[in-house]
Amino acid sequence: MFLPVCPPDESVKQAALDRWDRLVKSPGALGDLEDVGTWIAACQGVCPPRPLTRPRVVVFAGDHGVATRGISVYPAEATAQALIMFVTGGGAVNVLAAANGAALRIVDMAVAAETPVPDEVKRFKVRHGSGAVDQEDALTDNEVRLAVEAGRAIADQEVDAGTDVLIAGDLGIGNSTVAAILVAALTGAEPTAVVGRGSGIDNETWIRKVAVVRDALCRAHAVRANPLALLRTSASADIAAMAAFLAQAAVRRTPVLLDGAITTAAALVAERLAPGARQWWLASHRSTEPSHQLALAQLGLKPLVDLKMRHGEGSGALIALPLVAMATRMLAEMTTFKEAGITSHV
Numbered sequence: 620m621f622l623p624v625c626p627p628d629e630s631v632k633q634a635a636l637d638r639w640d641r642l643v644k645s646p647g648a649l650g651d652l653e654d655v656g657t658w659i660a661a662c663q664g665v666c667p668p669r670p671l672t673r674p675r676v677v678v679f680a681g682d683h684g685v686a687t688r689g690i691s692v693y694p695a696e697a698t699a700q701a702l703i704m705f706v707t708g709g710g711a712v713n714v715l716a717a718a719n720g721a722a723l724r725i726v727d728m729a730v731a732a733e734t735p736v737p738d739e740v741k742r743f744k745v746r747h748g749s750g751a752v753d754q755e756d757a758l759t760d761n762e763v764r765l766a767v768e769a770g771r772a773i774a775d776q777e778v779d780a781g782t783d784v785l786i787a788g789d790l791g792i793g794n795s796t797v798a799a800i801l802v803a804a805l806t807g808a809e810p811t812a813v814v815g816r817g818s819g820i821d822n823e824t825w826i827r828k829v830a831v832v833r834d835a836l837c838r839a840h841a842v843r844a845n846p847l848a849l850l851r852t853s854a855s856a857d858i859a860a861m862a863a864f865l866a867q868a869a870v871r872r873t874p875v876l877l878d879g880a881i882t883t884a885a886a887l888v889a890e891r892l893a894p895g896a897r898q899w900w901l902a903s904h905r906s907t908e909p910s911h912q913l914a915l916a917q918l919g920l921k922p923l924v925d926l927k928m929r930h931g932e933g934s935g936a937l938i939a940l941p942l943v944a945m946a947t948r949m950l951a952e953m954t955t956f957k958e959a960g961i962t963s964h965v
């Protein structure tokens with residue numbers, strides 16, 4: 620369904636590692652940033668790497684039937700209100716995208732309400748709200764196919780428009796419940812181990828959320844080995860599109876900064892849609908959601924920063940973007956010991 624994923628360039632990776640050690644600093648002095656710069660160079664297939672100048676963010680929005688189970692601080696209507704707010708500006712993602720000079724695209728995949736947003740925002744809309752996955756499938760076979768096609772097409776459009784790094788963001792009340800279900804289904808973790816505070820829920824709501832995840836897991840169990848069937852049964856149109864977007868970015872050899880619990884749950888499924896895709900992804904930050912930790916562990920990714928964020932929208936990835944951009948520039952632009960005429964004792 621997805622073309623094979625080629626790994627980032629191994630010989631360029633070696634050239635980058637070699638270059639870091641010739642730059643005017645002691646070996647390893649820039650810590651994890653050296654790995655980040657090396658990764659960007661290997662993704663670009665060139666060392667020194669080009670500076671990151673054309674980041675693009677895509678926010679995938681949709682409602683989730685489980686929101687009616689009382690598992691969020693916010694009512695389901697907040698999704699549509701936040702969607703309008705993103706389109707007009709004022710969300711964290713708007714501020715952070717602007718601060719980074721990143722192009723921002725908002726995509727309504729399955730928001731329940733009709734909203735006065737431009738047609739292009741709704742162009743890929745699959746339905747009005749995805750099914751409540753504790754009791755019914757999120758999508759039909761046709762809808763999951765449309766959502767995956769949308770995610771793939773959006774990745775292709777963004778890559779073809781010229782980008783050097785992509786970010787996916789999420790919007791949808793109840794989506795931390797759906798993320799927890801997917802992570803539990805794919806890691807075998809218990810509901811109590813994946814369920815967190817989401818938008819800030821209290822203990823009583825947390826207990827309800829665990830029960831919803833437990834019920835949904837019974838339905839997910841039979842299909843967990845089949846990523847498309849899992850998306851249809853237990854995800855949503857927005858998360859299905861996000862998974863396809865992450866997979867296709869890797870197919871198109873474009874690095875992606877993952878955000879928090881929701882994008883990383885989508886990434887867990889995307890790695891199964893397009894094995895090896897994870898080599899094109901960087902874990903930007905560590906969300907406070909426990910499902911995020913488990914998903915990152917399965918993907919073998921280590922978060923760059925931990926600011927105790929749990930916001931989604933791509934906010935954690937946009938916070939990490941300047942670090943990635945600076946690591947890339949240091950690898951490209953710092954002078955070498957030889958050029959500077961500096962010698963060391965070793």
Ligand SMILES: Cc1cc2ncn([C@H]3O[C@H](COP(=O)(O)O)[C@@H](O)[C@H]3O)c2cc1C
Binds near residue numbers: 697
């Ligand atoms: C105004 C607003 C902006 C948001 N931006 C991200 N989220 C995040 O919080 C929600 C997930 O938490 P839960 O699973 O507990 O509902 C999602 O909308 C997610 O995108 C927001 C939520 C709200 C209300």
Ligand SMILES: O=C(O)c1cccnc1
Binds near residue numbers: 795816817
């Ligand atoms: O980790 C996240 O991205 C997250 C956590 C809670 C709510 N929304 C997003």
